[in-house]
Amino acid sequence: MSDNLIKQMFEAGAHFGYKRSRRHPSVKPFLFGNRDGLDIIDLEKTEKQLIAAKKAIAEARLSGKPILFVGSKHEVRNLVKKAAEMLEQPYVTGRWIGGTLTNFSEIRKRVERLLQLQNDKEKGVFEKYTKKERVLFDREIARLQEMFGGLVKMEELPSLLVIIDPCHEHTATKEANQMNIPIVALSSTDCDITNVNYPVVANDSAVKSVEFFVNQFVNAFSEAQNKKEEK
Numbered sequence: 001m002s003d004n005l006i007k008q009m010f011e012a013g014a015h016f017g018y019k020r021s022r023r024h025p026s027v028k029p030f031l032f033g034n035r036d037g038l039d040i041i042d043l044e045k046t047e048k049q050l051i052a053a054k055k056a057i058a059e060a061r062l063s064g065k066p067i068l069f070v071g072s073k074h075e076v077r078n079l080v081k082k083a084a085e086m087l088e089q090p091y092v093t094g095r096w097i098g099g100t101l102t103n104f105s106e107i108r109k110r111v112e113r114l115l116q117l118q119n120d121k122e123k124g125v126f127e128k129y130t131k132k133e134r135v136l137f138d139r140e141i142a143r144l145q146e147m148f149g150g151l152v153k154m155e156e157l158p159s160l161l162v163i164i165d166p167c168h169e170h171t172a173t174k175e176a177n178q179m180n181i182p183i184v185a186l187s188s189t190d191c192d193i194t195n196v197n198y199p200v201v202a203n204d205s206a207v208k209s210v211e212f213f214v215n216q217f218v219n220a221f222s223e224a225q226n227k228k229e230e231k
Helices: 003-011 024-031 044-065 077-087 104-122 131-152 168-178 207-228
Strands: 014-018 031-035 040-041 067-070 160-164 183-187 198-201
Touching: 003 044, 003 207, 024 031, 024 044, 040 044, 044 067, 044 160, 044 183, 044 198, 044 207, 067 077, 077 207, 104 131, 131 207, 160 168, 160 207, 168 183
Parallel strands: 067 160, 160 183, 183 198
Antiparallel strands: 014 040, 031 040
16 A cells, blocks of 8 residues: 555545435445544545556546546536546536436437537538527527537547546436446545445545546546557
């Protein structure tokens, strides 16, 4: 085990869980104790989970299929979006649209519509329409961008989902389970981690903690990408 890694997690506040009353039974084996009413997470166990999660991300990257990043809580969405865009991977940081995985072909049609409209606008195709019609096209583009903009890079079903707080992202978690798509999830003490293939039990709300783990996931992806390019 790496004392340095555990120290970094500790400094990021990764060990702070929620009140015992919010605890999900599935996380009990990963707790160190309870302090001032808050569950304290055992970071030595979290480190082992993090290593397994990073390995899963690396293997998924080597498969060549997309990895879908999901995190819509206000305090984490910018971190998730920034990471996914840097890696050129799809993401959902707004409302999860039902069927994103289970009805992927229909979702992809909406993405294609968005891409077509954006392309037409760039080429000046809309200039032949009235001002009112152009306004309607712009509104449709804005609506589609808000709903599906993060999925442009997802031309096929993902090989893996990386989720921040599977309790909050319960619909995404459910759809991934239905489609047998594995999940890496940063999960605090209120989460049911039995629905997650690679849980990382740690603080999933504090920006500093989430940023630390997102960076760890990004590093795992980037290292796998570099190995792939070397081959």
